[in-house]
Amino acid sequence: MRDEGDLVIRGGTVVSPEGTRRTDLRIRHGTVVAMESQLTQASTLDREIDATGLYIFPGLIDAHVHLNEPGRADWEGFTTGTMSLAAGGVTTFFDMPLNSTPPVTDRSHFEEKRKVAEAKSFIDYGLWGGLIPGNTEELTELSQCGAIGFKAFMTDAGTDDFPAVDNDSLWAGMDIAARLGAVVAVHAESSWITRRLTESFLSQGRVSARDYEASRPVVSELEAVERALAIARLTGCRLHVVHASSADVVRRIRAAREAGVDVSVETCPHYLSLTVADLEELGGVAKCAPPLRGRDEVEALWQAVRAGLVDTVGSDHSPCPPSMKEDPEGNLFRVWGGISGAQTALNVLLEEGYHRRGVPLETLTALTATNPAKRFGLYPRKGTIAPGSDADLVLVELGTPWALRREDLYYRHPHSPFIGRTFRGKILATLLRGKPVYWDPSLNKLMREFGSGRFPDKPFGRFVAGQHG
Numbered sequence: 001m002r003d004e005g006d007l008v009i010r011g012g013t014v015v016s017p018e019g020t021r022r023t024d025l026r027i028r029h030g031t032v033v034a035m036e037s038q039l040t041q042a043s044t045l046d047r048e049i050d051a052t053g054l055y056i057f058p059g060l061i062d063a064h065v066h067l068n069e070p071g072r073a074d075w076e077g078f079t080t081g082t083m084s085l086a087a088g089g090v091t092t093f094f095d096m097p098l099n100s101t102p103p104v105t106d107r108s109h110f111e112e113k114r115k116v117a118e119a120k121s122f123i124d125y126g127l128w129g130g131l132i133p134g135n136t137e138e139l140t141e142l143s144q145c146g147a148i149g150f151k152a153f154m155t156d157a158g159t160d161d162f163p164a165v166d167n168d169s170l171w172a173g174m175d176i177a178a179r180l181g182a183v184v185a186v187h188a189e190s191s192w193i194t195r196r197l198t199e200s201f202l203s204q205g206r207v208s209a210r211d212y213e214a215s216r217p218v219v220s221e222l223e224a225v226e227r228a229l230a231i232a233r234l235t236g237c238r239l240h241v242v243h244a245s246s247a248d249v250v251r252r253i254r255a256a257r258e259a260g261v262d263v264s265v266e267t268c269p270h271y272l273s274l275t276v277a278d279l280e281e282l283g284g285v286a287k288c289a290p291p292l293r294g295r296d297e298v299e300a301l302w303q304a305v306r307a308g309l310v311d312t313v314g315s316d317h318s319p320c321p322p323s324m325k326e327d328p329e330g331n332l333f334r335v336w337g338g339i340s341g342a343q344t345a346l347n348v349l350l351e352e353g354y355h356r357r358g359v360p361l362e363t364l365t366a367l368t369a370t371n372p373a374k375r376f377g378l379y380p381r382k383g384t385i386a387p388g389s390d391a392d393l394v395l396v397e398l399g400t401p402w403a404l405r406r407e408d409l410y411y412r413h414p415h416s417p418f419i420g421r422t423f424r425g426k427i428l429a430t431l432l433r434g435k436p437v438y439w440d441p442s443l444n445k446l447m448r449e450f451g452s453g454r455f456p457d458k459p460f461g462r463f464v465a466g467q468h469g
């Protein structure tokens with residue numbers, strides 16, 4: 001017996017890492033129940049979406065987002081942050097333990113953030129726990145709370161309340177994580193290299209975009225990665241290196257994996273699209289750590305993606321008020337490091353990857369949905385479109401070019417290095433467990449029962465627990 005009709009999506013082209021195919025989808029109680037061409041109408045209660053000419057991607061899983069609530073909601077909160085993610089085709093995200101305050105370094109702070117998310121998140125959410133010096137005792141409880149894994153910084157995080165790990169505390173934390181079967185994610189930049197170079201440049205008054213890039217060179221990432229790999233090897237801990245800015249870093253990690261280390265690597269849309277020349281031109285809005293590199297690095301990173309060496313792409317959405325992106329003396333070292341990118345990841349990948357470089361849609365889906373789902377234990381419920389999986393779907397019109405305007409962004413502070421850029425690939429609707437969480441105004445009539453704007457009237461995102469062991 002069914003108490004409501006099914007949703008049938010007709011005529012779309014469904015994307016998975018194995019290929020694309022034209023198929024209808026039948027969705028019941030939030031789950032994909034059938035995939036066939038020419039599905040017949042099973043009940044007069046069924047509702048239909050005509051997706052002829054559209055591509056249907058599994059909803060993105062963004063494993064790297066910094067929302068700032070509680071504590072710094074004036075930077076970005078769960079409401080605006082998750083609306084932006086939904087508009088960008090993301091149906092599940094993992095929030096980082098820092099930039100909100102108190103940082104998520106113990107059970108009570110975890111529960112505090114989980115409550116905020118529960119009330120406000122438009123999409124499904126997981127929470128990273130923090131690994132800082134002195135909190136190894138808390139990791140078991142954080143794991144029991146359902147933390148996705150543990151995040152550590154190997155260099156300054158930019159906030160006072162989330163100190164970087166030294167080798168000993170990273171080792172102690174990874175030892176426990178290994179026993180728990182949890183992933184440790186590291187921001188891998190070398191604190192001694194970046195500190196020494198930064199001090200040297202500042203003492204010479206060298207504060208430009210190129211100086212900032214040179215103060216955090218690729219070798220600083222490689223040095224930190226090397227130590228994290230060593231500790232992962234010693235402890236048997238599962239390691240995830242976030243935001244690699246260079247193909248050299250990616251290749252080093254792959255070599256370690258081939259040598260038996262359980263390690264994965266993420267990069268971000270900005271490293272695949274922007275360069276230090278953009279930082280020079282745009283200023284603070286394009287500042288991040290590790291910094292944007294040269295054009296050659298962008299191309300080499302795409303080569304690595306194409307070769308299947310990169311595991312995941314996360315946005316590293318790290319927002320702040322616009323005032324923190326400016327310095328009266330134009331000193332880039334002083335402004336906040338972090339790019340607002342929650343809403344634009346898929347658009348950047350489609351334009352820069354698929355359209356400009358011919359990178360297959362299958363590869364982009366693997367990076368943004370299937371691989372993160374597998375790495376963090378959500379597969380096959382999430383990260384794929386298949387009978388039995390959650391109906392987390394993005395409906396995309398691939399062809400028409402459009403230019404990103406400030407007013408298109410749902411961030412608390414709508415700044416982005418991508419404003420003014422032209423993208424091919426318009427996200428028409430995002431469905432979470434079969435219900436729309438974002439839709440283009442052209443679909444307003446169809447979506448009337450769900451809400452009066454572009455989002456549902458009430459958020460219905462759910463907590464996703466990390467699967468350890």
Ligand SMILES: NC(=O)N[C@H]1NC(=O)NC1=O
Pocket residue numbers: 066098099157158159187287288289290316318337338339
């Ligand atoms: N604290 C924080 O969000 N830092 C992030 N920003 C950035 O550009 N890289 C990061 O790790």
Ligand SMILES: [Zn+2]
Pocket residue numbers: 187242243289
């Ligand atoms: Zn980081």
Ligand SMILES: [Zn+2]
Pocket residue numbers: 064066096316318
């Ligand atoms: Zn980050």
